[in-house]
Amino acid sequence: MFEIKSYPNSFLTLGATRLDALVEVRAQGVVSADPTANLVEGFLIDNSGSMGEPMGGHSRFRNKMEAANHAVSVAIEQLPASSTFFVITFSEEAVLVVPPTLAGTAQKSAAQRRVQQIQPSTDTRMSTAVLLARRTFAQCPDGIHHATFLTDGKNSTGDNTAFSEAVARAKGLFQCDARGLGVDWHKDQLELIARSLLGTADMIPDAEGVAGDFRAIIGGMVEKGVRDVRLGFWSPKVAKIVEVKQTLPENVPVLSSKSEVDARSFTILTGAWADRETREYYVVVEFAAAGDSGDERLAFRPFITFRDPATRQDQTIDGPDVAATWSDDASLTSRINDRVANALGQGELSEAIAAGLAAKAAGNLIEATKRLGRAVQLADQFGNTEATKRLAGSVEIISAGEGTVRVKSAGITAEDRYLEMGGTRTVRARAAQ
Amino acid sequence: MTLYPCPKGHDSTDPVWCSECSTRMTGAPAAASPGGEICPTPGCGTPRDGHSRYCENCRYDFDLGTAYTGDGAVTLAPVDVPPAQPDPAPAASAPTVAPLDTRRWEVVISVDAAEWEQDVTAPAPIGEPDRVFPLDLAEHLIGRRSNHPEIHPTIVPDERDHGVSRRHALLIRQADGSYAVKELGSTNGTKLNGKFLPPGILTALSVGDSLSLPFWTRVTIRTQP
Numbered sequence: 102m103f104e105i106k107s108y109p110n111s112f113l114t115l116g117a118t119r120l121d122a123l124v125e126v127r128a129q130g131v132v133s134a135d136p137t138a139n140l141v142e143g144f145l146i147d148n149s150g151s152m153g154e155p156m157g158g159h160s161r162f163r164n165k166m167e168a169a170n171h172a173v174s175v176a177i178e179q180l181p182a183s184s185t186f187f188v189i190t191f192s193e194e195a196v197l198v199v200p201p202t203l204a205g206t207a208q209k210s211a212a213q214r215r216v217q218q219i220q221p222s223t224d225t226r227m228s229t230a231v232l233l234a235r236r237t238f239a240q241c242p243d244g245i246h247h248a249t250f251l252t253d254g255k256n257s258t259g260d261n262t263a264f265s266e267a268v269a270r271a272k273g274l275f276q277c278d279a280r281g282l283g284v285d286w287h288k289d290q291l292e293l294i295a296r297s298l299l300g301t302a303d304m305i306p307d308a309e310g311v312a313g314d315f316r317a318i319i320g321g322m323v324e325k326g327v328r329d330v331r332l333g334f335w336s337p338k339v340a341k342i343v344e345v346k347q348t349l350p351e352n353v354p355v356l357s358s359k360s361e362v363d364a365r366s367f368t369i370l371t372g373a374w375a376d377r378e379t380r381e382y383y384v385v386v387e388f389a390a391a392g393d394s395g396d397e398r399l400a401f402r403p404f405i406t407f408r409d410p411a412t413r414q415d416q417t418i419d420g421p422d423v424a425a426t427w428s429d430d431a432s433l434t435s436r437i438n439d440r441v442a443n444a445l446g447q448g449e450l451s452e453a454i455a456a457g458l459a460a461k462a463a464g465n466l467i468e469a470t471k472r473l474g475r476a477v478q479l480a481d482q483f484g485n486t487e488a489t490k491r492l493a494g495s496v497e498i499i500s501a502g503e504g505t506v507r508v509k510s511a512g513i514t515a516e517d518r519y520l521e522m523g524g525t526r527t528v529r530a531r532a533a534q
Numbered sequence: 535m536t537l538y539p540c541p542k543g544h545d546s547t548d549p550v551w552c553s554e555c556s557t558r559m560t561g562a563p564a565a566a567s568p569g570g571e572i573c574p575t576p577g578c579g580t581p582r583d584g585h586s587r588y589c590e591n592c593r594y595d596f597d598l599g600t601a602y603t604g605d606g607a608v609t610l611a612p613v614d615v616p617p618a619q620p621d622p623a624p625a626a627s628a629p630t631v632a633p634l635d636t637r638r639w640e641v642v643i644s645v646d647a648a649e650w651e652q653d654v655t656a657p658a659p660i661g662e663p664d665r666v667f668p669l670d671l672a673e674h675l676i677g678r679r680s681n682h683p684e685i686h687p688t689i690v691p692d693e694r695d696h697g698v699s700r701r702h703a704l705l706i707r708q709a710d711g712s713y714a715v716k717e718l719g720s721t722n723g724t725k726l727n728g729k730f731l732p733p734g735i736l737t738a739l740s741v742g743d744s745l746s747l748p749f750w751t752r753v754t755i756r757t758q759p
Contacts, residue, residue, distance in 0.1 A: 106581050337556040397558040399551040421581075422551070424558065439578055439591060486684060501681060530591065 102327070103374075103405040104129050105420030108440040112433040113425050118388040120340075120400045120425045123348070123381055123440040131326035131376040135410040138326050140184040141201070141244040142319065143237060143275070144173050145230045146219065147252040147282075148190040153221030156283060156308045165253050165282055166221050168308035174213040176249070176315040180204040181323055185244065187237055188212065191230035192222035201241055227256045227290065228263035235271045245328045245373045246275035248298075249318050251311070253282040256290050264290070268297045273329075276300050276372050278318050281522075282311060284515045288522070299372035301351065304522045306515060324375035327407055332382065333368035333417075336401040339389045345369065348444040349381035352451045352525040368406060379529070383444045384423075392427040399424050443483065443530035450479040450488060454524035458495075462513050470496075470508050478504030485528045491520040575601060588670075637757040639669040639713055639741070641705070643691055646752035649725060656696065658750035668758065669713055674705040676745075676753065689753070697722045697748030706736065713755070714738045715745065722748040 109122035152166040162168040173188060180186055181204065188199035198219060199212045230250070238246045256264055271277075277298035279291040282305045295302035305314050334342050345356040359367040371380070386400040403420035428434055457472030473496050480488035481501035492498070494516035496506040509516070537545040540552035541560050547553045571582035573589040573596075580591040588595055593602035643665045647658040667674070667689045677687040680700045689705070691698050699720035705713045717724045717731040724731045725746040731737060745753040 108579060111579075337551065338554065339556045392557070398556040399558070400556075424551075436576060440580070481681075489681070498681075 102129060102131055102407070102409070102416070103127065103330075103418045105403050105405060105418065107403065107421050107423045108438045109400070109423050109425070110436070110438050110441055111424065111426055112428045112430075112436065113391070114431075114434045115394055115427055115429055116391045117427075117434075118391050120386040120388070120423075121441050122384045122386070122400070122423050123438065123444050124384055124403045124420065124423075125379060125381050125440070126332060126403075126405060126420075127379045128327070128374045128376055131374055131378075138328070138410045139244045140180070140322055140325070141238065141241045141246050142176075142180060142184060142186045142322065143234050143246075143248040144176065144186070144188045145234055145248050145250040145277075146170075146173060146188065146190050147192070147225060147254070148219055148222050149192045149225040149252075149254055150221055150223045151254050151285065158307060160308045162308045164221070165308055166219065168311045169251055169282070170216050170219050172251075172311035172315040173216045175312045176319045177204070177209050177212055177216070179316060179319050179323075180209070182206075184323070185241055186212070188216055189230055189233050189237070190219055190222075191226060191233075193224040193226060195226075195229035195233040197233060197237060201237060225252065225254050225257055226260045226263075227252065228260050228267040231264070231267040231271050231294075234277075235267070235274055238275045245322070245325050247300075247322050247325075247373070248275055248277040249315060250277050250279040250291075250294055251282060251305075252280075252286050252291075254285045255287045265293065268293055272297050273370060278302075280305050280311075280314060282308070284518055288518075291522075296353065299370065302522060304519050306519055321375070322373075324378075325373040326376055327410055328373040330371050330374050330405060330407040331368040332371050333362065333366055333404045333406060334384070334401050335366040335404065336386065337365070337399050339398065340386050340400050341389075342367075342384060342401055343387045344383070344385035346383045346444075346448070347380060348383045348447065349379065349527050349529060352448055352527055355382070381440075381444065381529075383441070383448075386423075386425075388425070392425070394427055394429050397424050397426045440530050444527075446479060447483055447485065447527040450476055450483065450485065450527075451525045453479060454488070454492070454520060458513070458517055458521050458524075461508065461511075461517065464511065466508055466511060470506060473508065474504040474506040477501050477506050483528060484531045485526070487523055487526050487528070491516075491523045495520045571596060637711075637741070640756060640758050641667050641669060641674075641689060642754045642756060643667065643689070644752045644754065645692070645750050646746065647750040649728070649746040649752075650697070650722075650748045650750070653697070653749050656694065656749075659692070659694065662692065669705060669707070672707045675701060675703075676705065676747070677702045691747060691751040691753075695747070695749055695751045698751060702747060703731075703745065705739070708738070712738065712740070720747075 104127045106125045107122055146169050153164050155164045184204045185201050186204055187201045190196050190198050199215055202208045202212055234248050277294050278300035279294040279302045281291050291302035305311050336342050347353040347355050355369050359369050361367045392398055400423050402422050405418045409416050453472050453476035457469050457476055460468035477492050477498055496508050499505040538549050538559055540546045540557055542555050542557055544552050544554035573580045573594050575592045575594045578592045580589050582596055583590050587597050645658055645660055645662045674689050675687040676689045678698050678700045679690055685700045701718045702720040703718055703724050704716045708714055714736045716736050717733045719733040727744055739755050741755055741757055743755045
């Protein structure tokens, strides 16, 4: 079901104790007709007062609420008949507008009619939505639990503590993708949801884009075939894993969410996987002591655990042994594995985007130009077209290869926020040229 | 419990890696990745994906043990091709289906200024070395790279030849393994063996055919040696 490959920088110079490796995990043959693999989808839709306001520019929708209602209807239409869905609106309090319903044709139509009647109310209390979603998912124990969260504004100041607590309590119970419509939302709040609940955080720049974004989210979710997959690492007495970062499809530090299995191993929850899905992780191991020239030592062994949806048995799949060899041959030790280089380079890309935007926000346009120019160059080098597209909104690209850019405007614009939200996306290593 | 002596003098409970110091035990089998084979290209080390002929990262040819030599920026995984056989006899007038063409094709890009009227402001770089692109995908686009709109051709003539369009011509693999060419309505047109190709119409290619793109790009079809 899962294939694990490792790409270590195997050769260490004498005296070195740090091993870098890239671990690639690929799901293979994850297709299941079992009810435990059916999608349970919750739509968590902001109906605060601001949703009743129109967005700038030409739009089919009179206001953001109409756009959101339309997007939920489109997403419901797309759900396969085996899935279950519900709709929650949240403002002053959360309301279960559509209770958990099987996605049959009649039920879908009824739900869509109900969704069209959602009206903007007042206030934004995100904690209420997360707590109600958690209770509602608890009524559907089987299935892959996923929520799509949409807001157009910031959380009520008085609700922030309750919101963090609610998200912490929801951890491991459902996954959630968080979207901010327009520019008035708070990045940290979307990322709190995305990081804690194994989803993505992104911006939807205009009302016309909501339906397309939801369609992409649901399209990805219906592919998922196995839930609660854990990535684990076992390391011997003399080695300690000091860093694990997901580097594909997005740069996310994941080591902080580890749960210890025993003194030698730990696992990280990775959520649901689709067939042929690939994710990559960058792993750093620190040895207690360096070896002698020619010594080869085991550093770690990655593994995957999950419950097979077909047999309902827990399964563990072991990856390859990853070992380090000490050598005094500089031609071996200076070699950096292409895949490790790709992961590090795209990490630098994320950092360059963040640093460039921070400089721009601080009014330092010289620094911003330098950092964003470097980001353009790296995005071009790694073929990260999503990053290039978003960068092109913030800066005028004069030469991608040279990293020459012109910052379009002072101050943070909507384009900059769009770039900021997409700055951590990565792409697979390109074929060597 | 069986104990195994490790080269560093520990007693190990594990026969492959010392349970104390983690060093590989003498006589233990070399580490094998699940796929078994590992790409020997320096800096690559990608495990072979099943029985794929090529390394998915650097396109090293596992069957022949040769490095990839073309210089086209190709991001798609190579397609498995049946093993090479001697050239099939030409199906002269046989009424049966033509035999499957199992030869591996490639194209040679060379500089040839004879076919077209030259742009005097940008003379052809006569004497430039030829470049070779293997035909290993179902479709190969010949054209110039472009960021806006994003076009990533798999066969890129010399960028200095500005007579080549971004989407100039398409080489398409046929059911029998041979390739056909489709002119994509390029600005300056394409000639096949000296004659203009009508845009949008598939024309079968044979080994030895030569396409000419303005102002000085020649694309010759041949089989891989």
